[in-house]
Each structure stands twice: as C-alpha cells, then as structure tokens.
Amino acid sequence: MIAMVYEEPGRIPRLYGEGDLSWIAKLVDLIEQSVGLPWRVLVERVEHAPLGVHVSHRTAMLQAFRRVQGGAGARARIARQVRALVLGPPALEPAERAARLAMAAARFGTTPEDIESLLWVDLAMERPVVLPSGRPAEIELAGLANLERIQRLVRRAHDLQLRVWDRANELVRTAQRYGLIAQIRRDGDTTLLDVIGPLALFHSTMVYGRALAALVPLLADHPRFELDIHSTLGGERVDLQVTPPVLLPKVKVSARRAPSIAERLAQELLDLDHAVEREPPPIASGEHLLFADLVLDRGGTRWFIEVVGFATKEYLTTKLERYRQAGVANVVLCVDLANAPGCDLETQILQFTRRVDVDDLLAMLGAGP
Amino acid sequence: MRIRFDRGTLVLEAEAKDEQPGAIAGVAWDRELGAWRLPADQHASLIERLTEANVRVSDELRGRRVHLDWTLPALRWYQEAALARWQAAGQRGVIALPTGAGKTLVALTAIARLGVAALCLVPTRVLLDQWAGVLGACASQPIGRLGDGNHVVAPITVATYASAVSWVPRIGDRFGLVIVDEAHHVGAWCPSEIFEMLVAPARMGLTATPPDDAGGLARHLGPVVYALSVTDLVGDALADYEIVSVPIELDRDERARYRQLRARFAASYRTFQRAMPDAAWREFVRVASQTVQGRGALHAWREYRALLSYPRGKRRALHELLAQHRDRRTLVFTADNATAYAIARELLVMPITHEIKRAERARALAGFRAGEYPVLVSSQVLDEGFDVPEADLAIVVGGTSSARRHAQRIGRVLRPRDGKRARVYELAVSETTEVSYVERRRAGLGNRPVMGGVS
Numbered sequence: 001m002i003a004m005v006y007e008e009p010g011r012i013p014r015l016y017g018e019g020d021l022s023w024i025a026k027l028v029d030l031i032e033q034s035v036g037l038p039w040r041v042l043v044e045r046v047e048h049a050p051l052g053v054h055v056s057h058r059t060a061m062l063q064a065f066r067r068v069q070g071g072a073g074a075r076a077r078i079a080r081q082v083r084a085l086v087l088g089p090p091a092l093e094p095a096e097r098a099a100r101l102a103m104a105a106a107r108f109g110t111t112p113e114d115i116e117s118l119l120w121v122d123l124a125m126e127r128p129v130v131l132p133s134g135r136p137a138e139i140e141l142a143g144l145a146n147l148e149r150i151q152r153l154v155r156r157a158h159d160l161q162l163r164v165w166d167r168a169n170e171l172v173r174t175a176q177r178y179g180l181i182a183q184i185r186r187d188g189d190t191t192l193l194d195v196i197g198p199l200a201l202f203h204s205t206m207v208y209g210r211a212l213a214a215l216v217p218l219l220a221d222h223p224r225f226e227l228d229i230h231s232t233l234g235g236e237r238v239d240l241q242v243t244p245p246v247l248l249p250k251v252k253v254s255a256r257r258a259p260s261i262a263e264r265l266a267q268e269l270l271d272l273d274h275a276v277e278r279e280p281p282p283i284a285s286g287e288h289l290l291f292a293d294l295v296l297d298r299g300g301t302r303w304f305i306e307v308v309g310f311a312t313k314e315y316l317t318t319k320l321e322r323y324r325q326a327g328v329a330n331v332v333l334c335v336d337l338a339n340a341p342g343c344d345l346e347t348q349i350l351q352f353t354r355r356v357d358v359d360d361l362l363a364m365l366g367a368g369p
Numbered sequence: 370m371r372i373r374f375d376r377g378t379l380v381l382e383a384e385a386k387d388e389q390p391g392a393i394a395g396v397a398w399d400r401e402l403g404a405w406r407l408p409a410d411q412h413a414s415l416i417e418r419l420t421e422a423n424v425r426v427s428d429e430l431r432g433r434r435v436h437l438d439w440t441l442p443a444l445r446w447y448q449e450a451a452l453a454r455w456q457a458a459g460q461r462g463v464i465a466l467p468t469g470a471g472k473t474l475v476a477l478t479a480i481a482r483l484g485v486a487a488l489c490l491v492p493t494r495v496l497l498d499q500w501a502g503v504l505g506a507c508a509s510q511p512i513g514r515l516g517d518g519n520h521v522v523a524p525i526t527v528a529t530y531a532s533a534v535s536w537v538p539r540i541g542d543r544f545g546l547v548i549v550d551e552a553h554h555v556g557a558w559c560p561s562e563i564f565e566m567l568v569a570p571a572r573m574g575l576t577a578t579p580p581d582d583a584g585g586l587a588r589h590l591g592p593v594v595y596a597l598s599v600t601d602l603v604g605d606a607l608a609d610y611e612i613v614s615v616p617i618e619l620d621r622d623e624r625a626r627y628r629q630l631r632a633r634f635a636a637s638y639r640t641f642q643r644a645m646p647d648a649a650w651r652e653f654v655r656v657a658s659q660t661v662q663g664r665g666a667l668h669a670w671r672e673y674r675a676l677l678s679y680p681r682g683k684r685r686a687l688h689e690l691l692a693q694h695r696d697r698r699t700l701v702f703t704a705d706n707a708t709a710y711a712i713a714r715e716l717l718v719m720p721i722t723h724e725i726k727r728a729e730r731a732r733a734l735a736g737f738r739a740g741e742y743p744v745l746v747s748s749q750v751l752d753e754g755f756d757v758p759e760a761d762l763a764i765v766v767g768g769t770s771s772a773r774r775h776a777q778r779i780g781r782v783l784r785p786r787d788g789k790r791a792r793v794y795e796l797a798v799s800e801t802t803e804v805s806y807v808e809r810r811r812a813g814l815g816n817r818p819v820m821g822g823v824s
Contacts, residue, residue: 040707048668055658080729083719090691090716090744100717119714123724126710 179309468780485545
C-alpha cells in the first residue's frame with residue numbers, strides 16, 4: 001500500500017481562500033448529515049472523511065463552525081436546570097429512567113427526547129450538532145478560520161507593522177482604546193502603525209496579546225492594507241504578511257460597548273462644566289502622528305490629554321519628546337499603573353488604576369507644566 | 370548593599386563604593402532598570418553570604434512574622450513524626466502521606482509553630498475552598514484567597530497554582546513559609562518559576578504519591594523527608610478496605626472487533642518501532658498522522674481503547690454492582706470523559722468533569738454527602754481534592770496504568786469514619802491490554818491482597 005502524504009502544516013499558517021471552498025463544502029455536508037448527533041461523532045466523521053487536507057485544516061474549520069453557532073451561555077443555563085431536575089440515584093430499570101425523563105418533560109413543557117438532548121447541551125463533545133440558522137456558508141467558515149489563525153500569530157508576536165491607505169483614524173483610536181504600544185507615522189499616502197507585540201513586553205503578555213488581536217477583525221473593512229507579523233511559534237521565528245484579498249468575517253459593531261477610560265474621563269470633565277474637545281485631529285511631529293484623546297481648555301490654555309494603556313519607560317519618554325517637537329508643551333499622559341510597571345517619570349505623567357481621577361488631573365494642571 | 374524585591378526577583382544596588390553586586394554568583398544585569406537581579410529564592414543564602422563578607426545590608430523585604438492564635442487538634446503519631454523530620458531537614462522537604470491521613474493538619478501545625486506568614490498553593494478551586502475553610506476555622510484572622518475570582522492577600526493566603534503565577538511577582542516577598550498541596554505537580558501543572566519568585570526560606574510539599582523522578586521537587590521544596598503508604602495506615606488513620614477484581618469478557622462481536630483493531634494498530638506500530646527503536650510515542654503519533662496508513666493505525670488504537678473503556682460486559686457488571694450496593698455512596702471512575710458521560714446518560718447519574726462548572730459541582734458534592742446523588746461518575750476530576758468521608762465504594766470502570774493516579778482514586782474512599790470498611794471494584798477486560806494496565810497501577814498500593822472476581 002502506498003501511503004498518501006497530505007500536506008504537512010508548516011510553521012507559517014496557511015490562510016484559506018476561494019480554492020478551499022470545495023473541500024469546506026464537503027465538510028459542511030458532513031455537518032448537515034450529523035445534525036442531532038453528539039459533536040464527538042461529527043469530529044470523528046470529519047477526521048476520517050476523504051477531504052484531501054491535513055487534520056489541522058479540518059480542526060480549524062470545525063472551530064470556526066463552533067464560533068458560528070455561539071450561544072454557549074444560554075445553553076449552559078438550560079442544561080444546568082435540566083440536570084438538577086433529572087439526575088439523581090442511578091436509574092437501573094428502563095421504566096424508572098423513562099419516568100424521570102417524562103417528569104422533567106412535563107415540567108418544561110417538552111418531550112422526553114428533548115430533555116435527553118438538553119441534558120448535555122453545554123458540553124463540547126456531547127452536545128448535539130444543530131444548525132439553528134441553516135447551512136453555514138463556506139466563505140464565512142473560511143473567514144472565521146483565517147481570523148483565528150491571524151489572531152493566534154498576533155498573540156505570539158514580537159512586533160507587527162500595519163500599513164493602511166485610508167480610514168486610519170478608526171484603527172488608531174481602537175489601538176489606543178485597547179492601550180497598545182504603537183508608533184504612528186505618515187509614509188507617503190499611507191499611515192503606518194508600528195506596534196510592539198506581547199513577546200516584547202515582558203509583562204501582562206496575555207492581556208496585551210488579546211488586546212492586540214482585537215485589531216485584526218477591523219481589517220475586514222479595509223480594501224487595502226498590509227499587515228506584517230513577526231512572531232515565534234514552537235520556538236521558531238515565523239513571519240507572515242497578510243494583504244487583501246483575504247477572507248475575513250464582517251465586523252459586527254456592538255452598540256453596547258463600554259466607554260473607554262478616556263471617554264469616561266471626558267464625560268466626567270463635561271459633567272463638571274469644563275470645556276472638552278474629544279478626539280482632536282492628529283498632531284504631526286515630523287513624520288510621526290500623535291493622537292491625544294481629548295483637549296481640555298483651562299483658563300484659556302489648551303491641555304492635550306492622552307490615556308496610555310500599556311507602556312514602557314522608553315515609550316513614554318519618546319512620546320513626550322514628540323509632543324515637545326510638535327510644539328505642544330501642555331500635555332499630560334495618563335498611565336495605567338497595572339500595565340506600565342517602572343514608568344515613574346517625574347513630569348507630565350499622571351498614574352492611575354482602573355480610572356483616571358479627575359481631581360488628580362485638575363490638581364496637576366493647576367501646577368502647570 | 371540595598372536589597373529590594375521587584376517583579377519576582379531581588380534587585381541589588383550598591384550603597385558604598387567598594388560594593389560590587391555584579392560579583393555575586395548568579396546575578397543578571399537588567400539593562401532596562403540598570404541594576405543587578407537575582408532570583409528571589411536566593412534571598413536567604415544571599416544574606417548569609419553578605420553577612421559572612423561583612424557587607425552592610427539594607428534589606429527592604431517586608432517582615433514575615435505574624436502573631437495568630439490557632440485552635441488545632443493534637444497531631445497523631447505519624448503526623449508528629451513527619452513534622453519533626455521536616456524541622457530537622459531545615460524546614461524544607463516533602464511529606465508523603467496517603468489521601469485521608471491528614472496532611473493538611475501537618476501543614477497548619479507547621480504554620481502555627483513557625484509563626485510566620487504563609488502561602489498555601491493548591492491545584493484546584495475545590496481545594497482552594499477546602500483549604501481556606503479549614504484555615505479559617507483554626508486561625509484567628511481572615512484568610513487571604515487568590516483564585517476563582519478572589520483577590521485578597523492576607524498573612525495566611527491560599528492560592529491556586531494558576532493565580533500564583535500572576536500574583537507571586539507582586540507578593541513573593543511577603544511570606545516566610547510556602548506550602549504546596551499535591552506537590553507531585555511541581556514542574557508541570559505547578560510551574561517551577563513560582564518557587565524562584567518566592568523569598569520564603571521554609572518550604573513544605575504535601576503529596577500522597579511522590580513522583581519517581583523527584584529532582585525538580587527537591588530543588589524547589591527539598592527532598593522527601595517522610596513517607597508512609599496506604600498499607601501503613603489502613604485500620605489506623607485510614608478506613609480498612611478490600612479490592613475486588615472483576616474480570617470482564619468481551620461479547621463475541623466485540624472480541625472480533627478488538628482483535629481486528631489491535632492487529633491493524635500493531636502492524637503499523639511494529640514497523641515504526643523497527644525503524645526507530647528509540648522514538649517516543651509522541652513521535653509515532655506525529656509520523657503516523659501524515660499518512661493514510663498511519664492515520665488508520667491511530668484510528669484503530671483509539672477505537673479499541675474506546676471499545677475497552679465501556680463494553681457491554683462492563684455495562685452489565687456496573688449495573689449489577691450498583692444494584693447490589695444501592696445504599697452505599699459510590700464513586701465510579703472511568704478512563705475518559707466520553708465514558709463518564711455515557712454512564713451518566715444511561716443511568717441518569719451526576720458526572721463530575723472539568724466541563725461541569727464550580728457552582729454545579731459544589732451542589733453535586735453537597736448532594737452526594739446528603740444522599741441526593743448517591744453515585745458520582747468521573748474520569749479525572751475526582752482523582753484529587755475530594756474530601757467526603759461518606760464515600761465508601763469505588764468502582765473503577767477504566768483508567769490508565771498510572772500507579773499514582775490509581776492510589777489517588779482509591780484514597781477517595783479511605784477517609785476514616787466510624788465502622789467504615791471501604792470496597793473497591795476494579796473492572797478489567799480479560800485477554801486485552803487492559804490487564805497489564807491494571808497490574809502496573811496496583812503497584813502503587815503496596816502488597817494489598819486482591820479478592821477474586823464476582824460473577
């Protein structure tokens with residue numbers, strides 16, 4: 001027997017494109033055929049189906065399908081309620097078992113068969129495969145799998161560069177809201193974000209990695225970009241460049257996003273009747289751009305306030321120097337103590353934990369630069 | 370020389386011209402801070418070395434002595450002996466006592482006698498609750514908790530391994546004693562880095578099953594200073610028990626399928642072993658997963674293990690045993706979660722797995738104590754940290770060849786109670802690989818006689 005060698009996954013993750021949609025369609029067929037069966041059966045079927053791709057690609061697509069399904073919280077609540085009602089001493093006789101399921105079915109106004117499936121609906125491999133919104137689109141699964149693969153690499157990055165041709169402000173503001181350590185500059189008709197990765201930070205790497213990964217979905221709305229990721233996987237250096245066309249899922253904008261620290265600070269200042277300008281235009285400092293979060297007018301003096309999430313001492317010193325070069329002396333950097341250890345510079349830094357204290361800020365401005 | 374604690378290390382700064390921190394063995398230069406650093410666990414030996422060299426030391430590390438009133442029961446003979454050996458070993462070392470023998474009380478007495486702040490590290494949230502509960506009942510001050518959503522640090526603090534990883538860089542200088550429960554996890558589940566970031570000179574490991582290779586454990590906590598087996602304490606500090614071996618026959622179709630699957634796997638594995646005699650199992654999996662033939666072999670291996678985990682014979686035996694012992698609190702142990710769920714689904718009993726969250730698990734354990742759930746089924750979660758003296762029957766439907774895990778499982782039904790005689794049924798499919806698994810794991814129980822099978 002001649003062994004057939006599938007493509008072995010390399011260190012550089014392969015992103016999925018139009019050429020993958022045919023085998024993904026076969027995989028979705030298997031999903032449809034497994035509706036009502038436990039997930040472990042689907043996993044087994046997918047693993048052994050003649051799809052002609054390595055197991056890692058099959059797994060990636062099943063993970064994407066899990067993300068399509070969602071609803072884990074609601075499932076967990078229902079399953080807990082049903083288990084509390086049904087489970088107890090061992091039901092050794094079939095009649096005893098049937099009676100217990102029937103009693104629960106009557107209580108929930110459903111059938112014993114439904115109760116059986118609801119019992120384990122929150123368990124990863126035991127819950128039944130369902131398609132509440134019909135057959136998932138192959139292109140959607142490919143996009144979600146790509147997103148997961150890029151985000152995984154970003155979470156293990158030393159640094160990354162993101163070049164965008166338009167609508168850069170939105171990306172920069174998002175990077176700021178997440179507190180990323182980024183240098184931003186104009187380069188011809190493009191804006192370049194130079195972001196340090198979690199592996200170069202040495203502290204809070206997981207939290208920072210998650211924050212950095214949150215930038216990736218925003219790229220779906222950009223027709224032209226270049227994302228260069230320099231990362232380490234399994235002890236080896238891995239570089240990946242992502243450029244359009246790349247399948248990524250459409251961004252779902254949440255209407256209930258919690259206000260950022262800067263937004264809360266601005267609101268508190270407004271509540272105290274201070275004149276505040278939110279998200280002022282970027283300030284050019286040579287080729288670099290500076291994005292203050294707000295400008296506070298105090299006695300005719302305009303103070304630029306920037307909230308910094310993650311930081312190193314060098315990053316803060318450079319940032320202050322760039323403000324100075326841009327001719328902006330009245331600037332305060334509010335620095336999160338938890339994410340910027342050792343950043344105790346003497347001037348123009350207001351340290352905070354969780355939220356910026358308005359009184360501390362006003363006291364600092366009273367003292368002058 | 371100035372010594373201070375910063376992010377899990379000691380920072381050494383010269384205070385006089387002739388002081389040279391860079392000359393101290395083991396230091397590393399931190400370019401960002403512009404200072405010399407040394408792992409925090411070197412604190413005691415550093416002070417000793419500097420004192421010998423007549424260097425004046427400004428030690429900024431926090432005081433670690435605390436004055437608490439303790440209400441503790443008297444130690445039993447072996448607990449007192451264990452503590453004495455640990456004291457004699459320089460207040461460092463691992464105490465190996467069987468599950469249910471009262472290791473926690475040894476640790477509490479050590480904290481009380483030393484009179485220092487202590488950090489207790491535990492693997493799970495269940496154990497976090499148990500330790501905090503016991504400490505709270507015996508000590509005169511509130512107990513700190515780190516883990517499971519708790520962020521309170523106190524002179525006596527209990528932390529899960531996972532929380533300790535993120536907290537110790539900040540609080541590693543506050544304790545004089547560190548206790549590690551289930552210490553055989555040190556170096557794996559419990560990362561070694563935790564111990565390098567702790568200043569505490571006194572260290573105690575607690576385990577029922579010290580690992581064969583205790584090198585990592587010895588480096589961070591000290592050697593095993595006292596050890597007793599289950600056999601040493603049965604009938605004294607532990608409930609008496611008996612093991613009943615239950616041989617299981619496969620049905621005709623199952624036997625044919627087992628032989629077919631086993632042959633398919635063995636053919637590939639033998640070929641691989643001939644080509645790479647020194648390769649590990651992991652290497653076989655890597656190579657096999659790249660070819661259709663290899664993937665078929667791995668599939669056959671998984672299939673026959675799944676078949677052995679819960680064939681019809683085990684199902685019949687389990688039903689019979691549960692029917693025979695309706696009045697007993699029973700723990701059913703399986704080889705994997707899928708089997709635990711299969712049994713739970715079939716008999717409508719409560720499974721305890723990692724997927725059953727904390728609140729529901731706590732309700733299930735309370736229900737087990739109260740008799741509402743007289744049977745619990747689990748593959749791994751109940752192996753450690755389950756303290757219910759009411760449990761008196763264990764049915765081992767499946768497991769690995771690990772003697773350590775088996776001893777932990779058996780220990781769950783050995784917590785003493787008046788007049789208790791525990792029983793362990795061990796189901797094994799005859800003429801299969803499972804028989805050798807059972808033989809290997811029994812080694813962890815000493816020379817305990819095994820009763821013949823039940824029909």
